[in-house]
Each structure stands twice: as structure tokens, then as C-alpha cells.
Amino acid sequence: MSAMLKLSVAICTYNGERFLREQLDSIARQTRLPDELILCDDGSSDRTLQIIDNFASSAPFEVKSSRNVSNIGSTKNFERAIGLCDGDIIALSDQDDVWHRDKLEVIERAFLDAPLTGAVFTNGAVVGDDLSPLGYTLWDTFRFKKKQQSCFKKGRALEVLLNHDVVTGATMAFRSALRDIVVPIPVEWVHDAWIALLTSIYSKIDFIDKNLIDYRQHSNQQIGSVKKNFTDHKNVAQSITDYYAQISKYEMLLDHIRCLNQVPNDYAIGKLHDKIEHMEVRNSICTSPKIIKTVEATCELLNRRYHNYSNGYFSFCKDIFWGD
Incomplete structure (x- = not known):
């Protein structure tokens, strides 16, 4: 054929x-x-x-x-x-x-x-x-x-x-x-x-x-792919601290979409805005007093944005405990 x-x-x-x-x-x-x-x-x-x-x-x-x-x-x-x-x-x-x-x-x-x-x-x-x-x-x-x-x-x-x-x-x-x-x-x-x-x-x-x-999988490649265990996931969650960079990347994506002739559905745009808002909250938590960061992080956990846009409980614990 x-x-x-x-x-x-x-x-x-x-x-x-x-x-x-x-x-x-x-x-x-x-x-x-x-x-x-x-x-x-x-x-x-x-x-x-x-x-x-x-x-x-x-x-x-x-x-x-x-x-x-x-x-x-x-x-x-x-x-x-x-x-x-x-x-x-x-x-x-x-x-x-x-x-x-x-x-x-x-x-x-x-x-x-x-x-x-x-x-x-x-x-x-x-x-x-x-x-x-x-x-x-x-x-x-x-x-x-x-x-x-x-x-x-x-x-x-x-x-x-x-x-x-x-x-x-x-x-x-x-x-x-x-x-x-x-x-x-x-x-x-x-x-x-x-x-x-x-x-x-x-x-x-x-x-x-x-x-x-x-x-x-070799030592000279740019990214690679290694299977992660519990400790690896914890380390990844702890390593994500530059929320400004993450926010900037998704704002670039939104700007790119605005410049296209094709209009995306409202659901997709809403999800992108929700992702950005979650990263903005996590960025705010970093500099908040202990009691405030606990409240803000708990709200993010209850509305499931930690699970939807971050590494779940690993990211929650990072923001509350591991970031200190």
C-alpha cells in the first residue's frame, strides 16, 4: 500500500x-x-x-x-x-x-x-x-x-x-x-x-x-529520564523555588495564544489562568509568616490546586515545612 x-x-x-x-x-x-x-x-x-x-x-x-x-x-x-x-x-x-x-x-x-x-x-x-x-x-x-x-x-x-x-x-x-x-x-x-x-x-x-x-540515558544528554522514588519526588518539590519563572512561562503562553488567529475555548484559558494563580499563591506563601502561609497553603490543598498544578502533598509540605 x-x-x-x-x-x-x-x-x-x-x-x-x-x-x-x-x-x-x-x-x-x-x-x-x-x-x-x-x-x-x-x-x-x-x-x-x-x-x-x-x-x-x-x-x-x-x-x-x-x-x-x-x-x-x-x-x-x-x-x-x-x-x-x-x-x-x-x-x-x-x-x-x-x-x-x-x-x-x-x-x-x-x-x-x-x-x-x-x-x-x-x-x-x-x-x-x-x-x-x-x-x-x-x-x-x-x-x-x-x-x-x-x-x-x-x-x-x-x-x-x-x-x-x-x-x-x-x-x-x-x-x-x-x-x-x-x-x-x-x-x-x-x-x-x-x-x-x-x-x-x-x-x-x-x-x-x-x-x-x-x-x-547517558551523562552528556541535556535532560534525561530517571525513574524517581519518594526521596526524588521530595527533592523535586523542594527544588522548585523560582515561581516567577514559572509564572512568566505561562504568561508567555497566554500572550502567544492572544496573537494567534484561532480562538481557544474558554475552558483552556481558564485552566491556564488557574495555573498562574496557583503559582502566584505559592510565590506569596514563600514570604508569608508561618500562620498565614499555613492558611494559604491549606486553602490551595483543599481546592486541589496543589494536586492539579503542582506535586500534590510534596509541594504542600515544601511550602509549609521544607522551605523554612
């Missing part, structure tokens, strides 16, 4: 010589090959460009590569790569993973079967430097469990995404028709979180319950 969609793969590279060739080879082994591969390099000083050129000379699909004049960072580099894609579907890729052979085939089928779906993401097996399994998945690390999955299926993905990130860019693909909605991407945001939120507001974002990549 001939493909009904044109598939673009967008990869951003930066000093990726160690693992890049493995990733490129895994894309070349796909049961459904991409129609084009877009590579944007952010000023690598190693052999990355040579690896790209060698691969392009024998790739079974069109390869377009470019190099930034100066380092612009991963978010803006992905924005640039997305802008260069000509496909109906844009699949994002990191430089250090390995794709399972049926990744693009499964993703294409998901879009063909659901014309109203704007983006999809998958699960992935977390592996070490040598691709040995570490015994957990991406969704294990992001707490993307049955409850969160049910929200997505019911069209309430925004509620999950305003609580915590569950979408890994390396597993994400979206329709190019959404490009004018998701760009530009502010440097303060990670590209996948930004794209996922806007897709959940203006379209439908769905998931594929399959491990379709080996997500490599």
Missing part, C-alpha cells in the same frame, strides 16, 4: 558523534521510510557534520542538513528544523536514541486512523550507553499511568500537561498544519512541552501505548 501522508523527520544535533550514526541507521531501517530527513546542527565541533554527510550520501530518502551560524540552543534549533520540514507529519528525533523498526509505520497509521488527531507520542524503553535495558520506561519516569491516560482519551490532556510533562519530544509527531500554532517557541520553554500544550488546546493529542524507541 502506498503511503497517504508525507513524513518528515526533524533531528537537531550538537556534538553528537558518539551515538548519532546509530540513530541515523535506525531511521534508515524503518519499515516505513521517511520522505525526508531534516538535520539542523547547532555548531558542533566534533565529527557530527562528517557523520551526517556520510550518511546522506547513501540514505534511502532525501536528507537536508544545515548548520547554524552560532549556537542557538536546542529549543530554537528544533523550531528551525520544524520550519524546514515539508511533510504532512513532522516526527521529532533526538540524536542519541535508537528507533524501533516499526516506529514511523505505527505513527503514520495512528494519524490515518484518526484525522482529527493533531499529535501523537509513544512510550520508550530507557536504556544505558550500550543500549542495555535499565528496567523501566519513559512513562514510568513521567507518571503517565492509567489515570493520566484516561484523561487523554477523554480529551482532557491539558489537565495532565498543566500538572507535569508526560510527552517526550523524541517520541512525538504532529501534523504540519499545527506549525503556525506552535511556532515561535520561546527559549524559556522546552520545545516538546510547548508543542504538547498548544496541541492539547487547539487539537487532540493522543498516545500510542508501545515502546517505539530505545531512549538512551
Whole structure:
């Protein structure tokens, strides 16, 4: 059966010589090959460009590569790569993973079967430097469990995404028709979180319950994915202190939405304002006397905004006890 969609793969590279060739080879082994591969390099000083050129000379699909004049960072580099894609579907890729052979085939089928779906993401097996399994998945690390999955299926993905990130860019693909909605991407945001939120507001974002990549966990990667225990969640809650930065990020999102020609639903705007208000209250709690912070935090707990927009009881305890 001939493909009904044109598939673009967008990869951003930066000093990726160690693992890049493995990733490129895994894309070349796909049961459904991409129609084009877009590579944007952010000023690598190693052999990355040579690896790209060698691969392009024998790739079974069109390869377009470019190099930034100066380092612009991963978010803006992905924005640039997305802008260069000509496909109906844009699949994002990191430089250090390995794709399972049926990744693009499964993703294409998901879009063909659901014309109203704007983006999809998958699960992935977390592996070490040598691709040995570490015994957990991406969704294990992001707490993307049955409850969160049910929200997505019911069209309430925004509620999950305003609580915590569950979408890994390396597993994400979206329709190019959404490009004018998701760009530009502010440097303060990670590209996948930004794209996922806007897709959940203006379209439908769905998931594929399959491990379709080996997500490599190594010391040089920018973000990584580590499974968290009780102590880890406590440490994360304690580490979130720059509420101004969080508030600013979501105000940027609202400003971006106001500049778009498409009007979002009132429910989405209300949820974004509620998220900002919650972070403003948490910021106020930081400088309040003990009795006042206890009252304010308890009110946030009772109205469930700690659970809806923060890390639940961990964040509540941080504001009352651990912040002292």
C-alpha cells in the first residue's frame, strides 16, 4: 500500500558523534521510510557534520542538513528544523536514541486512523550507553499511568500537561498544519512541552501505548529520564523555588495564544489562568509568616490546586515545612 501522508523527520544535533550514526541507521531501517530527513546542527565541533554527510550520501530518502551560524540552543534549533520540514507529519528525533523498526509505520497509521488527531507520542524503553535495558520506561519516569491516560482519551490532556510533562519530544509527531500554532517557541520553554500544550488546546493529542524507541540515558544528554522514588519526588518539590519563572512561562503562553488567529475555548484559558494563580499563591506563601502561609497553603490543598498544578502533598509540605 502506498503511503497517504508525507513524513518528515526533524533531528537537531550538537556534538553528537558518539551515538548519532546509530540513530541515523535506525531511521534508515524503518519499515516505513521517511520522505525526508531534516538535520539542523547547532555548531558542533566534533565529527557530527562528517557523520551526517556520510550518511546522506547513501540514505534511502532525501536528507537536508544545515548548520547554524552560532549556537542557538536546542529549543530554537528544533523550531528551525520544524520550519524546514515539508511533510504532512513532522516526527521529532533526538540524536542519541535508537528507533524501533516499526516506529514511523505505527505513527503514520495512528494519524490515518484518526484525522482529527493533531499529535501523537509513544512510550520508550530507557536504556544505558550500550543500549542495555535499565528496567523501566519513559512513562514510568513521567507518571503517565492509567489515570493520566484516561484523561487523554477523554480529551482532557491539558489537565495532565498543566500538572507535569508526560510527552517526550523524541517520541512525538504532529501534523504540519499545527506549525503556525506552535511556532515561535520561546527559549524559556522546552520545545516538546510547548508543542504538547498548544496541541492539547487547539487539537487532540493522543498516545500510542508501545515502546517505539530505545531512549538512551547517558551523562552528556541535556535532560534525561530517571525513574524517581519518594526521596526524588521530595527533592523535586523542594527544588522548585523560582515561581516567577514559572509564572512568566505561562504568561508567555497566554500572550502567544492572544496573537494567534484561532480562538481557544474558554475552558483552556481558564485552566491556564488557574495555573498562574496557583503559582502566584505559592510565590506569596514563600514570604508569608508561618500562620498565614499555613492558611494559604491549606486553602490551595483543599481546592486541589496543589494536586492539579503542582506535586500534590510534596509541594504542600515544601511550602509549609521544607522551605523554612
